[in-house]
Amino acid sequence: MLWLCLDFPALGREALGVEASVAVLGAHGSHRWLITEVAGGPAGKTLPAGLSLAEARSRSPELPTRPRQPEAEREQLEALAHALYRFGSPVVAEVLEPAEPFALPRWRVSVEIGASLSLFGGVEALREQVLLDLLDWHCAARLGIAPSRLAAGVLAEAGETTPCLRAEDLPTRLNPLPIGLLPWPAATRDALASVGLARLGALFAAPPETLRQRFGAEVPRDLERLLARRAEPYRAIEPPPVFAARFELHGEVDNVETLLFPLKRLTQRYAAYLSARAVTAMHCRLELRHDLGAPTVVPLQLLSPSRDAGRWFEILRERLYRQPPNRAVRELHLSATDFLPISGSQAALFDAHRLSRERQALLEKLIARYGEPNLWRPALRGDHRPERAWAATGLGQPVVSPPPLPPAATSPLLQRGDSSDALPPPPAGEGWGGGGLRKQSTTQGPPNRPPPSLPPPAGGGTHPRRRPLWLLRQAKPIAQPPAEGLPERIETGWWDGAPAHRDYHRVTLGERSGWVYRDLDDGRWYLQGLWE
Amino acid sequence: MRLSLATPPPELTALLDSGRLWRGQQAPRIAAEASGHARLDALLPGGGWPKAALSEVLHPQPGTGELALVLPLLARLTQAEQHVAFVAPPLIPYAPGLAQGGVRLDYSLVVQTPNPAESLWSAEQLLRAGHAAVLVWADAASVQSLRRLQLAAEESGGMALLFRSLKRAAEPSPAALRLAVRREHGTPRVQVLKTRGQAGAGLRPVALGQ
Incomplete structure (x- = not known):
């Protein structure tokens, strides 16, 4: 097996969509601490992750804070996992953190790439493609490649970008790294440090039985997993049969500009989902939820199937500009239930076969901007009454020749x-x-008399x-x-x-x-x- | 003194045909689409609506004859499977009438917009997205927005046809062609107010038709 692991050091903050100067706080009992590092503190200094809130406040009294949202983190991590689906399978998304005060969560997505190396033209080409894909997500990420998931994560976190391709090379690569890179509780790390075990190499050299007796069974077990000598259990991410994603806003928002960031995030998740399932889609449904009353529902229909996040975003944005929500928004939901196979999607085009991509994208934008009834093609209808002898045909409808005329009294x-x-x-x-x-x-x-049924x-x-x-x-x-x-x-x-x-x-x-x-x-x- | 060759040598003919030779005496060729109205085409440089340019049609009120003026053009473009658009028409472009005039309805699009600024913006976008002709009704249009439209037409190679009130005739316009449609004795007649290059500006109005 060969695992590619992406470690996202700032995901706790990115999931909330807040700026790097905002402190995201973990909580355990009465303890509050920074789970990600905060940029732009006093005199441009960085506040490190793990700092207690009290200490952080003493250095930066005006520090804006937000509680972490594990649910939002999980959703964002799953979306990233969907985006990585095209590189291999299984894909595993995990948050590693000991349940204790001042623990620093590790957000990781791993994908088994052994089988897809040749498809992408080798490990370097694949790695480059992953990093390129990540550019769209605007998230901090570190990448590691190793024969075990844990080792790939350790290499990623340590900034060891050179892939380790063979299990027998693992000890050499890991020996000099600090034991703090393993997701162990503070007590274990402190106990190891107190007897002078600071590097992974020292742990590899120690007899496993001694480690088990003195530091607990998880230490030798994790070392074996690290060296790819023991199976690592995982729960693979499988994209669900229907798509649903939400974004909870911090407070109520009543201007469209502020809704654009979450909207971009949701459409990106949608595209990642479609890509993971290898399907495409022609519609989705945006729901703007308010504190009171029924949600504002924005159904969206494209003229041809798309898996492009940018296209979905553009159209939803136009819709929101044209019809801004009349009440403050608390939460955004994006969902979709109908998908099309990519190969068969051509059959779903009505009008689109004659439309260039560009023209189609524009028409969708205009529909979003002016409303569906305001874009139409004139069409003939079989009726003698002049006001009924024509029709405004929507662009999503097939262009049909008019049905035969009903019989008229005069002809x-x-x-x-x-x-x-x-x-x-x-x-x-x-x-x-x-x-x-x-x-x-x-x-x-x-x-x-009923109309005679003449041909x-x-x-x-x-x-x-x-x-x-x-x-x-x-x-x-x-x-x-x-x-x-x-x-x-x-x-x-x-x-x-x-x-x-x-x-x-x-x-x-x-x-x-x-x-x-x-x-x-x-x-x-x-x-x-x-x-x- | 005029040099005349009964039969120009084939090399020269080839050079002339290739269009790479600049000839001082000849007005630059203006690429145009015949309007389908013979008497009008005779007055227009290039023999019709200038391509990749903005043209203005001024008329006293909707229904004076402005649609009959552009009908042959629309018919020809749509039959060649080119897309045309009506942006913010003041009345309903009537499908049976258009179809009788030879317009392919499945290549015709109508866009209704909330205001003239949006109409001009849409027209620009439609041109840039590859519509061969965009008819836009926007009486109140700044010179700047007309320039943008002209530029969009130039860059996309499409034709922008702007319909405005005859009252706008005195206003400056970057349009390559300005026509006025009026009715005389119950018949629409078109007069050339401005063209690029030489020809029929200021001459008396001509009737529509072959």
Whole structure:
């Protein structure tokens, strides 16, 4: 076995997302101490990890502090473990700490890389790739490689960057290192020090039975594990079947800027999760939890599957800018339940096959910024009523040709074959409304007779009658315009509760050419569109 | 004194065709997309809408004829599977009418924005993301935002078509082409207010159509 271990010395602070000048405190009984080192103390001095709060306060009276959050640490460590999944398996995430005052936790993620060395082109190439991946996480990390997990951790913590590839080389590499690198309780370390055992080499030289009798069974046991002579039990991290991550804010936050850091963190975890499971996704759900009341839910749908943390982040950010939460936020939750296999994900694209990556990313951003109803493609619908003959199709929906038209009482769409329709409309007053337009026959069945189930006309979605380029959102009542030409009669919709009995005309309205109709029911005139 | 060659030597023809030869007497070639309105194209340098540039269409009110003006361009681009976008149109671009004009609807996008500043920003982004033509309605636009739009068009190679009120004709504009659409005797007519290079600025309006 060959283990790569990452030791994260500042994870206790990083999990909280606070600055390096904040002291994160461990607690045991009445004891409080710094579990990570604090930068930028008085006169730029660093306060070392393990310092008691009282001592730290005496050196730096204004020192900001936060209690540690083991749960947040665990989640962050698991996310890092997910990110390392691509380098091998099993992946182990552990926090090593004796349960005693002033203990310093060690946050470690280890991955067995023996089987993946050739895949990555050797141990050096793999190591470099791991460090590159970590850049995105903005976390302090030390890396060690050794045949046992414990030794890899010890080498990492000691700053021994040269990999130790063979178990027989372990004693030589470990001999000069201090025993403080092993996660033993203070009592054990003190007892060993009191008899002059300060280096690991001295422990290796001592008879195991003596060590066991004088210092407890864990000392020779851990030494054997260290030297890869004894199995190391572990619980491998397996990504769960659904994704859920949360970030608890320190206090209530009501501005979007402050939410961006946790958001970035959560989307990064999401991407790491997707990568660990070797899947991709098209949606996720952000929940902003408040102290009181129901959470604000932000569902998110992409136009194509993505495993890119940056893309998820950008879109959620746009959404938050557009619709900031109306109450202070206490906690963020990001979750997802539906995933797609990476290979099959192409099939999930609707519109996307014609979209470049760049264009798609922009459209998603615009959707997030202006809301889904505000980005659409115009589409045809099979309906004779002009206001229903079109549709705004969302970008996530497949582009379909309109369904066959339902039968209408009058059938202007059956009047086909007028080849002049393919040309731009002749100017009004120059013969428009002559041969092309004529009053429609009004053969109509009884009003409450169900629509006959005749086969729809072929190509029923096209409009042989000319239609204008602009439509008003709602037809506007107007005074009776001067009559021009013969009307197109539309009588339809009598079966679905929105009947239309109208005579359409093209008329000049000042500087415009209007598409107007007379409602045959109320006798009034309406402007519904503009031709050009 | 004018030198004339009945048949230029093939070497010269090849050189001219390659476009690498600079000829002093000739106006620089302006890459353009035919507008589809023959009389208008005759007035425009390059014979149409300038590519990779901002063009302005000024008109008294929505529906004067501005959409009929750009319809042939939209039809040609979308049929060539190029994407076009309508940003903040004042009315609904009506799918049946567009389709009859030959526009492929699956290559047409409508974006509705909360204000003109957002419209111009979106238009810029859409151009940069590779839309061949972006139609944007933003009457109140600063010269600076127009420059940004012009730059986005230049850098992306797309066409920015800005629709504004005729009242803006007196305002300075970095647009490569400015057209005014008015109606005379019930017919939309277009007048060239400004072009790059020579040609038809200030001439009398021409009718739309082939």
